[in-house]
Amino acid sequence: MRQGQVTETEVREAVRLFREPHKAKQVIAALTELQSYGTDVLFVDGDLHISGDLDLSDEEVYLLVVRGDLTVGGCYGDSDDPESFLLVTGDMRARDVVTAGWLEVHGDLHTGRLIGDYNDCSALIGGDVHAALFYGEEHWFTIDGRLDANVVIGTPRTSAECPAVLELDDVRLLEHFDRELLYADVDVDADGNPLVEVDGFRDFGAVKRRVRAGQPLHAHGRD
Template identity: 65%
Template sequence: MIAHARSYKRNQVSRAEVLTAIGRFHDEYKIKRVTASLDEIENYTSDIWLVDDDLHIPGDLELAHECAYLLVVLGDLVVDGVYGDSDDPESFLLVTGNMRARDVVTAGWLEVHGDLSTDRLIGDYNDCGAYIGGDVHAQLFYGEHHHFTIGGALSANAVIGRPSLEIATPPAVIDIDDLRMLEHFDRDLLRVFDDHDDDGNAITYVDGFRDFREPKRRVYAGLPFRAAETRDN
């Protein structure tokens, strides 16, 4: 159970409160989707949770593990560990303030009205999307095929791939077949080929990730993408 959160299924949150809260969503689709679910939520294994102020999670926050179909935080959200959501089952997060987490892996509907600050920001699949109204600060951003809308600026040491990104000023990117990938990821995470050119000189090719599940596993485990690095957990 999420500390200080009120439950819809336990009658701690009224339907009117839920409707008022989701009226803050940026996208009409999400408002309609959650509204329609209110008549079916009793059949769900998940619940709707409402936090009336700031929320601090001392460890990880995985919406599926918390049985959260929707989590609304009317304030700032701080997650000391990794934040994760999913598209199957579908989940929603709405934060009206700022959000900070050690790492973020988002496959579901993530919406933050303020700034988002994290070490690694990872998108996962393309069924849902993320909306950040303010700035995004990250050490590494890999959007995969997930759609991100950022109202402010994106400040990242490395933007990997060509993310599905709606932003005023698109960032410079490192393509997944760029040799600079080896500066950010261990070779065993990547498809790397060593060869020789026509003059016999050694050359190396990179062709993206071997299996995207392994970088995600490292994020959830708090492990670096490069073994030479250390991380403060």
């Protein structure tokens, strides 16, 4: 839009595709101010393939609309400050996803690690979610289809029925995350046997950085 290839009329038509009307209302209200903030609106009429990472904040993108499928070879990321919006009318595939902004996919979402971040914004997936690991944190996920995840960490805030969940005090988190990422202490019980206690993430920022960089969360590369 900053290069004049997309008109305001086209953007207004495109955002009507949002299934949550408040998003379209918010984007339309912001259109007149986007130029002064130096952010952009991108519109793709068809499929979009990005070979590497796609971070809307890094690209200074306020809104990306893909009328088709979106494939990201690396990590997809967005932000809640400043807010960013992604609308995909087809399916989305990404190596990993770290979402703090407004994410809406009308088809299925296929990814390795799906990480939510904070609760100001939310995600809407019209189809199924397929992920190796899902940690929603405080982010809300509306999933109209099925949630198919090998590992679900914490009880996510979601409309979907969840597979078995590893709560944040479950010692089995050590099978999926390095110890330095967790509040994990080793004590002994009354009989002198080792007693391991886990109490959530010590450094959630480090978890997100590893996912964005494509690095394993566990030394043995399990996740």
